[in-house]
Amino acid sequence: MSLMTMNKPFHWLTLAGFSALLSTAVQAKNIQYKGVVQANWQNSSDYASWYDRGVSVNRFGTESERLNLSRAAVDLRTELGSKWSLLASAQYVPDPDSKLGFTELFAQYHTLNKGPWQWQGRIGGFYPRMSLENPDIGWSSPYNYSYSAINAWLGEEIRTFGTEVSFKRSDSRLPRRQRSGHNWELVGALYKGNDPAGTLLAWRGWAVHDRQSVFNEAIPFAPIYALKAPPLAKQAWRTEPFTEVDGRFGYYIGAHWDYQKRHTVRLYWYDNNGDPSIVNYQTGQYAWDTKFYSAAYRFKITRATHLVMQAMGGNTAMGKRRGVDNDFSSQFVLLTHKWLDYRVSGRVEQFNVKDRDFWDFDPNTSEGGAVTLTGRWQVTDHWHVGMEFQYLESKVANRADFKLPTRQTEQLWRVSGELRF
Amino acid sequence: MIQLKHILSVAVTALMLVTGSAFAAGQLSVKVLDKQGEALPGAAVWLTGQGLAEDQKVLTHQYKMGQKNRTFTPHLLIVPKQAEISFPNYDSILHHVYSFSPAKTFEFKLYRDQPQALTFSTTGAVELGCNIHDWMLGYILVVDSTHFAVTNADGVAHISLPVEQLKHVELKVWHEGFMDLDKPESRQLSVIRSGEQLKVQLQQTLGMFQDDFSDEFDDYE
Numbered sequence: 001m002s003l004m005t006m007n008k009p010f011h012w013l014t015l016a017g018f019s020a021l022l023s024t025a026v027q028a029k030n031i032q033y034k035g036v037v038q039a040n041w042q043n044s045s046d047y048a049s050w051y052d053r054g055v056s057v058n059r060f061g062t063e064s065e066r067l068n069l070s071r072a073a074v075d076l077r078t079e080l081g082s083k084w085s086l087l088a089s090a091q092y093v094p095d096p097d098s099k100l101g102f103t104e105l106f107a108q109y110h111t112l113n114k115g116p117w118q119w120q121g122r123i124g125g126f127y128p129r130m131s132l133e134n135p136d137i138g139w140s141s142p143y144n145y146s147y148s149a150i151n152a153w154l155g156e157e158i159r160t161f162g163t164e165v166s167f168k169r170s171d172s173r174l175p176r177r178q179r180s181g182h183n184w185e186l187v188g189a190l191y192k193g194n195d196p197a198g199t200l201l202a203w204r205g206w207a208v209h210d211r212q213s214v215f216n217e218a219i220p221f222a223p224i225y226a227l228k229a230p231p232l233a234k235q236a237w238r239t240e241p242f243t244e245v246d247g248r249f250g251y252y253i254g255a256h257w258d259y260q261k262r263h264t265v266r267l268y269w270y271d272n273n274g275d276p277s278i279v280n281y282q283t284g285q286y287a288w289d290t291k292f293y294s295a296a297y298r299f300k301i302t303r304a305t306h307l308v309m310q311a312m313g314g315n316t317a318m319g320k321r322r323g324v325d326n327d328f329s330s331q332f333v334l335l336t337h338k339w340l341d342y343r344v345s346g347r348v349e350q351f352n353v354k355d356r357d358f359w360d361f362d363p364n365t366s367e368g369g370a371v372t373l374t375g376r377w378q379v380t381d382h383w384h385v386g387m388e389f390q391y392l393e394s395k396v397a398n399r400a401d402f403k404l405p406t407r408q409t410e411q412l413w414r415v416s417g418e419l420r421f
Numbered sequence: 422m423i424q425l426k427h428i429l430s431v432a433v434t435a436l437m438l439v440t441g442s443a444f445a446a447g448q449l450s451v452k453v454l455d456k457q458g459e460a461l462p463g464a465a466v467w468l469t470g471q472g473l474a475e476d477q478k479v480l481t482h483q484y485k486m487g488q489k490n491r492t493f494t495p496h497l498l499i500v501p502k503q504a505e506i507s508f509p510n511y512d513s514i515l516h517h518v519y520s521f522s523p524a525k526t527f528e529f530k531l532y533r534d535q536p537q538a539l540t541f542s543t544t545g546a547v548e549l550g551c552n553i554h555d556w557m558l559g560y561i562l563v564v565d566s567t568h569f570a571v572t573n574a575d576g577v578a579h580i581s582l583p584v585e586q587l588k589h590v591e592l593k594v595w596h597e598g599f600m601d602l603d604k605p606e607s608r609q610l611s612v613i614r615s616g617e618q619l620k621v622q623l624q625q626t627l628g629m630f631q632d633d634f635s636d637e638f639d640d641y642e
Contacts, residue, residue: 030532032515077515079530112528112552114521135638142638172556172635175548177598177628183555260633261556300634 033421035074036137040145040416041067046408050204050221051096051211053237055399057368058392058412059095059146059209069094070416071210073103073138084109089138093211101214103127103139103159116173122164125215125242127154128189128252130268130294132308133334137420139212143308143345144374145388145416146208148332150294150312150349155212156219157200157241158270160252162191168256183261187254187268192244195274195287198316199239201328203227205366205396206351215242225401226362231323236284246278246287264298270314277320290316292328308334317357325357326364341378347371355397368394384418447582447615453572453594454622460576461596461623465499465562465605467569467580468613470590474583475501479567485509486549486561488516488531491637493549493559497597501567502544509536517552523603524563528552546595546602556635560597582615592619598627 048054049061060068073091080086089104106124127139133151136142147155168185200207204221213219220238227235250272258264274287292314299307313329332349352367370393376386395407453464484504487494489511500506510516510531519528524545529537541547541563551557570578590613595605606624613619 030530030535032513032532034513079515082517082528082530110517110552112517112519170555172558172633173550175597175602176558176630177600179630181630181633260631261636261639262634300636303634303636 030078032077033074034137035072035421036140037072037419038070038416039067039418040070040414042412042414045410045412047404049095050200050207051219053220053222055222055396055402055404056408056410057205057207057209057394057396058390058410059207059211063095071138071140073140075137080107082112091138091212091214095211096220099214099217101216103155103212103214105215116169116171118168118170118173120166120168123162125159125161126164128158128160128164128254128268128270129187129256130154130254130266130270130296131310132264132266132296132298133310133332140210142343142376143334143336144347144372145386145414146210146372146390148310148334148347148349149206149208149330149351149370150310150332152207152209152211153201153330155210156217157194157197157213157239159194159213159215159242160189160191161193161242162189162249164189172261181260183256183258185256187252187256189252190249191251192249193242194250194272195243195245195278196239196241196285197272197274198288198290198318198326198328199241199286201316201353202318202324202326202364203398205353205394206328206330206368208349208370208372208390208392213241217241222398222402224362224398226359226398229361231319231359232362234279234281234284235286238284240283240285243280243283243285245280245285246275248273248275248287250274262300264296266294266296268294270294274318276318276322286318288316288318289322290314304339305335305337308336315356323357323359324362324364325355327354327356328352343374343376343378345372345374345376363397363400366394366396368392368396382420384420386416386418388412388414388416390414447584449580449582449613449615450618451570451572451578451580451592452618452620453576453578453596454620456623456626458622460572461627462572462574462576463497463596464572464576464578465497465564465569465595466572466578466621467499467564467566467593468587468590469564469566469593470587472584472587473566473568473590476567476581476583480504483507486559487511488518488551488557491551491554491557491635493557495559495571497560497562497571499562499564499569499571500541501569502563502565503540503542504563505538505540506561507536507538510534515553516557518549519552520547520549522547525561548602554635554639556633556639562595564593582613585615586612588612592621594621594623596623596627598629600625600628 045056047056076088092100106126109121166187252270254268271291274289276289278287294312296310311331317325330351334347336345350369355364372390374388390412392410453461455461484506524543547561549559572578592608593605
């Protein structure tokens with residue numbers, strides 16, 4: 001299982017996390033948890049998923065048309081005095097080979113002071129808060145079952161192992177008569193790890209799914225021919241996205257603004273500051289020089305009808321002379337409406353990767369888009385069910401390696417049941 | 422048969438309500454209007470004066486300031502000095518309740534089903550916040566009286582009166598939109614009678630920034 005294959009720092013972080021949580025849970029009843037167990041059925045795809053070495057860009061690939069446990073996740077929070085909290089999200093996913101681990105584990109510092117100004121800090125492994133699509137348990141989406149390509153990618157290849165500091169002004173902490181409606185927050189983070197981020201975009205392309213990676217994850221992908229060529233022969237047919245390769249610090253900066261929590265904007269610049277000439281021969285992982293912006297906007301048109309949008313664009317490169325050098329971008333628009341215990345959500349998105357290098361043996365170009373419609377019903381507080389239809393189109397140049405058409409269109413139906421506790 | 426029972430019980434309740442209000446000897450109604458003359462819900466109204474005996478039931482009442490669905494319930498709680506208030510958390514998530522108000526400064530983290538309690542011995546307004554859910558805002562108003570009420574949706578407060586008639590009382594009004602939360606407005610009344618309906622118009626303009634659009638997905642701020 002995962003503990004066997006994970007590399008050392010994550011091994012220790014995971015073990016330390018589990019033991020810290022267990023000992024706290026044993027000592028105190030003061031542990032807050034929110035959990036979900038999700039099962040689903042999806043109609044079969046023509047090809048296997050990337051982690052089954054196939055070329056499909058949806059999660060279940062050919063391993064569907066049966067009832068799967070798709071995810072069990074729990075958010076835990078416990079207090080360490082008045083200013084510190086310990087937060088964790090752990091998950092179990094069956095695909096591709098039963099994996100249990102943390103998606104987030106961090107200590108959070110929160111000042112308590114009079115007035116609207118506040119310092120916050122986080123130390124550990126966590127998501128940058130650049131998205132507005134994933135505010136539910138275990139960073140899942142309350143809207144569509146499969147996340148947008150942008151957030152599917154953040155979920156599989158982006159995680160911060162380091163420290164984040166933010167300074168915020170919360171208008172809502174003022175007496176009502178002194179409010180202006182404007183809240184804002186400035187965020188900065190320094191971290192290690194996350195050097196191979198970008199690998200999947202280059203060799204698989206964007207995908208639309210809800211398979212988040214845990215801390216120690218190694219994600220396989222299709223055995224494309226380019227990795228058999230001498231310049232890329234040191235690269236493994238998998239990525240270990242959160243590992244440290246070049247020994248350098250990465251950073252991100254961000255700004256949040258909202259007006260009355262009705263208009264919300266988040267702008268981020270992320271740079272893992274990778275040195276693309278460095279490779280870890282043992283694990284077959286390169287440091288990719290990956291940098292991108294993310295801009296997210298949410299408009300609560302009414303209290304029940306919300307619009308969520310996000311755009312991302314950037315560049316990722318590896319190799320001494322940036323032999324693999326790609327620009328990537330994606331955008332989505334999501335409209336959701338909640339009525340009584342029902343929620344309907346629709347999302348339209350597009351994505352592409354542009355190959356900018358001159359290594360013809362390694363075509364990285366890909367493009368595509370998806371339309372996703374989801375209806376969800378909260379039958380009770382504990383039982384939720386729903387159905388999703390997705391039209392997914394993708395064109396990936398290196399599918400030609402397998403004598404397969406580069407363009408794929410899929411029409412996917414997914415039925416889902418959840419137990420929440 | 423069941424329907425008949427239901428109709429009967431409704432009729433009896435209605436009858437009790439009607440007779441109850443007709444013979445409510447010990448009650449004063451106060452309608453609060455804002456500066457523009459509109460009825461004002463959510464205003465605290467209380468009486469002080471030498472002729473007012475303390476109502477022991479009000480003094481020993483179990484006061485509660487709960488948190489439910491990420492809001493303080495009630496939004497405004499008015500209590501007599503020395504009242505003990507418990508803070509039950511009805512949500513499944515943690516709240517970190519605090520106040521920096523001079524009348525009572527405190528903070529504690531509250532888990533579900535583990536309420537904390539505090540005694541409020543200084544009069545004044547206590548403004549409550551939650552350090553986890555920034556938008557949560559609530560008020561406790563500690564007053565030197567056991568005769569008080571909060572205005573309803575029609576701007577009317579019903580205050581119980583211990584006697585038929587009272588002389589030289591002071592009527593105080595407070596609202597969260599006041600410029601200075603520790604300065605209630607007051608009126609000197611030479612005489613009030615039970616069953617009387619008073620109207621009070623505020624002298625100051627209220628600063629009332631409207632509610633925001635916070636919902637459960639703003640937790641992750």
